[in-house]
Amino acid sequence: MSEPIRVGLLGCGTVGSGVARILTQNQEAIAVRAGGPVVLARVAEVDPSKADAVDLPRSCVTTDSMAVATAEDIDIVVECIGGVGKARELVEAALAAGKSVVTPNKELIAKAGHGLLQLAAARGVDLQFEGSVGGGIPIIRPMKESLAGDDLLSIAGIVNGTTNYILTRMSEEGASFEDALAEAQKRGYAEQDPSADITGADAANKISILASIAFGNYVDVSEVDTEGIDKMHPRDLVAAAELGYIVKLLAIAKRLTDDKLEVRVHPTMIPKTHPLASVGGVSNAVFVRGRYVGDVMFYGPGAGSLPTGSAVVGDVVDAARNIRHGSSGRVPCVCAAKAELLPADQICSGYYLRMTVLDQPGVLGAICTVFGEYGVSIASVYQKRVEGRSADIVWITHKSRESSFRQALQRIDQLPVVERVSSTIRVEDV
Numbered sequence: 001m002s003e004p005i006r007v008g009l010l011g012c013g014t015v016g017s018g019v020a021r022i023l024t025q026n027q028e029a030i031a032v033r034a035g036g037p038v039v040l041a042r043v044a045e046v047d048p049s050k051a052d053a054v055d056l057p058r059s060c061v062t063t064d065s066m067a068v069a070t071a072e073d074i075d076i077v078v079e080c081i082g083g084v085g086k087a088r089e090l091v092e093a094a095l096a097a098g099k100s101v102v103t104p105n106k107e108l109i110a111k112a113g114h115g116l117l118q119l120a121a122a123r124g125v126d127l128q129f130e131g132s133v134g135g136g137i138p139i140i141r142p143m144k145e146s147l148a149g150d151d152l153l154s155i156a157g158i159v160n161g162t163t164n165y166i167l168t169r170m171s172e173e174g175a176s177f178e179d180a181l182a183e184a185q186k187r188g189y190a191e192q193d194p195s196a197d198i199t200g201a202d203a204a205n206k207i208s209i210l211a212s213i214a215f216g217n218y219v220d221v222s223e224v225d226t227e228g229i230d231k232m233h234p235r236d237l238v239a240a241a242e243l244g245y246i247v248k249l250l251a252i253a254k255r256l257t258d259d260k261l262e263v264r265v266h267p268t269m270i271p272k273t274h275p276l277a278s279v280g281g282v283s284n285a286v287f288v289r290g291r292y293v294g295d296v297m298f299y300g301p302g303a304g305s306l307p308t309g310s311a312v313v314g315d316v317v318d319a320a321r322n323i324r325h326g327s328s329g330r331v332p333c334v335c336a337a338k339a340e341l342l343p344a345d346q347i348c349s350g351y352y353l354r355m356t357v358l359d360q361p362g363v364l365g366a367i368c369t370v371f372g373e374y375g376v377s378i379a380s381v382y383q384k385r386v387e388g389r390s391a392d393i394v395w396i397t398h399k400s401r402e403s404s405f406r407q408a409l410q411r412i413d414q415l416p417v418v419e420r421v422s423s424t425i426r427v428e429d430v
């Protein structure tokens, strides 16, 4: 029997406790798959009582995370504390000390992954992060390995379960954004501070990771055009449904040319017939288009202790195999250069637009004239309801450049017959 590979776990919260449970409960199968035993040897946790559920002598549990990250008898460090500051310091120290590192920390990988992967390559160790996108869904390794022979063209993902749950409640039950968010918090699907989810920042981290892997140049997440769901009105979700669409917070990345990408996150109307349309509740899915494979979709639980723990332990097994075979870095993941992103105002998409206008002759003509001046062509227009002297009108445009659409909208908003422009949502046929 070969020597055990020893794992040091940093953080024993939601994901860390799942990792600990799987590593201990599924030890035998893991040993077979990893070519020898893999043992959870040490845990670092601010509150050591959180590690009580783990069958580990108390002497192996400490509050000193740096000691575990750099311990001589640890081969693989699993970082599950989250955030960038302390986590980055610990991961850098572990890599520098020659440990392979596994982390589900998307913020860390999106913001510091490029440098950390270079450090890992320089030290001849692995840095694996399957759990950082899509929780339990295998997506990073399939993109790095199974699709390595393909020429990937685009990715569109529902990569945040909180916002997908809120939008599902709003469209299926007509709930307001505020009520749907409160419900998500009550059920434990949303944090007490949900800002990273509802602003789209979490999805931006994830799509920047996926786009970097798919297209080979690293995406600076601060450059990703990001819009959240906090301004969504149930009336728009109902109108979308009536028109044969559903609204999802999509993270989208497309390769435009060899060195130019389009990467963005925003509420998006997609046809109800699209495979992503049926992904409801807290589920996640990533839809990948390759030149050769065609369309493939990865679906499943996008978060949670055991699903994410499963992805993390899969990485641990892979890192353990590599250590046993002396072959770390077998699947390279260092990007050549920084990706050039198409500026947000150059992006082309269709638009849904709801506005309140005076219910009188000539209004549609006046609005169409402005659209025409900016080259925005109309696919369809519906009068939704009339209240007193006002009417709600919904427009769907053909694909237009963002800058032209926004300029037209500014002019339309100033027309005397237009009371207000209430909402705009991008329409995609991803």
Ligand SMILES: NC(=O)c1ccc[n+]([C@@H]2O[C@H](COP(=O)([O-])OP(=O)(O)OC[C@H]3O[C@@H](n4cnc5c(N)ncnc54)[C@H](OP(=O)(O)O)[C@@H]3O)[C@@H](O)[C@H]2O)c1
Pocket (backbone or CB within 6 Å): 010, 011, 012, 013, 014, 015, 016, 044, 045, 046, 047, 050, 063, 064, 065, 080, 081, 082, 083, 086, 104, 105, 106, 107, 131, 132, 135, 302, 303, 304, 305, 308
């Ligand atoms: N939750 C999910 O379903 C999920 C899914 C995919 C990815 N992730 C990612 O996984 C990571 C962990 O998330 P989580 O939900 O498991 O967070 P969590 O429940 O808050 O767990 C983090 C744990 O680490 C502890 N901790 C913080 N700083 C520490 C330090 N310096 N040394 C030792 N322990 C420390 C925390 O203690 P205190 O609470 O006392 O600070 C907490 O117990 C994050 O990067 C997250 O984005 C989470």
